[in-house]
Amino acid sequence: MTDPHKTIVVTGVGVVSPYGIGLDRLQTGMLSGKCCLERTKDDVYPGFEGMTAKIRELPPLAEDLNARYSRTDQLAVMATQDAIANSDNSTFRESGIVMASTLGGLTEIDAGIAKDPAAWYRRPGGLLRAASYPFGHVADAVGEHFKICGPRCGISVACASGAVAIGLAANMLLEGAAPMMLAGGSDPLCPFTLSGFSALRALDPDPCTPFDQNRKGLNLGEGAAVLVLETLAAAEARDAKVLAVLHGWGITNDAFHPTAPQEEGSGLADCIGISMEMAKVSGDDIGYVNAHGTGTPLNDRAEANAYESAFRGRKRPIPVSSTKSYFGHCLGAAGALEAAITIMAIRSGALLPTLRLTNPIDSPGVEWLRGEVRRQPLPLAMSASSGFGGTNTVLIFGSGRA
């Protein structure tokens, strides 16, 4: 018998993506096969030419808030607004917040700050803009905007940040740290990261092709996603609609290299094992994996190896796709956005293919989803995230009530 006090459920999902605000717009766009990656030139910074997925229509916050909030903060606030609205939730002010970002307020700062910081701060709004720099500011921005008084925690664990935030929030619910948690991640496009990944030669100049043998790298996108998490007991007590159950989660580290994954994907495979053990499920029970799938040569090979290892003994190959092929890699938001997409897949019974995947990595234990959207019942699905510094996070979601 499942203990409703120890069962974590999702009662709200908020999304801001290049498709617009809301899970519905994301779902409509992705199911139609629309790719949001666009070729830009001199857009994010002079001299950059390549693919990005940008949020074109972002309604402004009140003027005073724009002055205090970075674009990262704004995306997080909007995703939270969406999550609260669709969770039919009037009790969120006691919630805890775990909000992830790799960028924080770097969007508000330019290179001039390093040459003469004092002069930079004396520019109009300089002090205020720089105040949003710490990545922990995003959790505070959300908390202050909605006057939420529970525990707040900022998270930065490279590209797994958004998924880590969800796992830690679930931990906090199990410990009774708050009656409800708002957890997710936010990261916008920014010269800092685009320049950095470009310098690392990690960007595909064309739309990325995750898990293809001819993959050349990643594209960057922007967005935010926030889940409303609570125990099943709490959700039932307020008669909330349960969108999904978070059955298991795990966090591991490769302890291998600052930027490269362990070649065999052992850290991710361990992470999958830990999360399946927590969920009390086997590899045969998982119907779909929303992969990290950046499109970089090293990540995708290691990730395929991880699936081979973790799902060894499964009766049929594990269906896997990378939805970064639709709107790029949103860094600290990616894990949260992909959690939302995984929940969307469970609820709609629609498994999204990887776009532009024509010549998949040879991996017999994996069924690379490509071509048409696959329609099938999906009781259990997994979202996998990894990042620089060797971090891995896996979330296992299930449909309906536990």
Add this chain to the structure above:
Amino acid sequence: MTSSLPPVAITGIGSVSPYGPLAGTIPQNPIEPATLTNWKGNGERRAFLVPAFRAAEVVPGLKTRRLDRLSVWALVASSLALRDAGIDLNQVDRSRVAVVFATAFGCVELTEAFYLSAAANGWSGTDPITFPETLASAPASHVSMFHGLRGPNITVSNKYFAGESAMMQAAIMLRQRQADVGIVLAGDAVSRSMYSWYEEAGLLSQACYNSDPASEAEGFIPGEGVAALVMEPSEHIHARPDRRSYAVINSGRWAAGGQGAKIIREMLGGSVPSLTICSGNGAPCATSSTSALVREIGGDNPVILPQAFAQGLAGTGALFHLIAALSNRPVSGQAIFLATARDNGFAALLLELP
């Protein structure tokens, strides 16, 4: 945190601070701020700075080339804490060791360096080596890599309670049996842009510019360093009677607002702590709103005030305040480790001191 889960013991301490690299507790002698010498500017500026040291002399085999100071300090502090705890990692399942790092500003020195490369060469000419090391999570990643730790590895931040929230995240992972050992680290490095921000915002003490002690009335002096704690479930300690426990964490809560006093009273279950250890963010217990809460909760029992050198570490000074208190605690028994914020936020950990 609920009380139905096993309590967590602090079994090792390590630090890199203005006192230098140390295993175990820190000295009680007050320390003077040092003069900043590596930035051009008008007049003298002072901060509580970590003195230069050779990391490989403290931790044999440690290679720190290309790492920023924060990562080096995290590596050294974690090594010293493990040494202090008497943990031989060869005898431990390293996939069951978690690393939780708290930082307000992350790798701000390398972020400045990356910006400087952009200023000099344009965004198309930035340094690829520096970029990954600008991530706030880089120090924690280096700790996992150096020690071969494959358990959870996270980096957290919180405006007022970064250190406390890191301790609680680690305690939760231990209580939930997601790890057997937790290494909690917290710290920041003083950088030019950070110092200038405090300066322009008018937050600094006049003692930053003047060595006259009488000038310390308002503001704070920036500080730097990394503190590390090794945390283990108490039941592990009971099985190894030779192991020292500095303190046992029985429960903890933090929030951005609300009814702190009520929640802390619930944590205490009607008892009065024999000691209150104040953390703080530039607001000493004796002069802030914390004092009323301290009196309400602790009565006339002893109070340990925050350490001056760690006051300027934003939200990450908490571990230093705790280590300093554990270095010279006047009593044993139940203690509350307490911090408050201007907006009624609080963090409180209920400790049992042996």
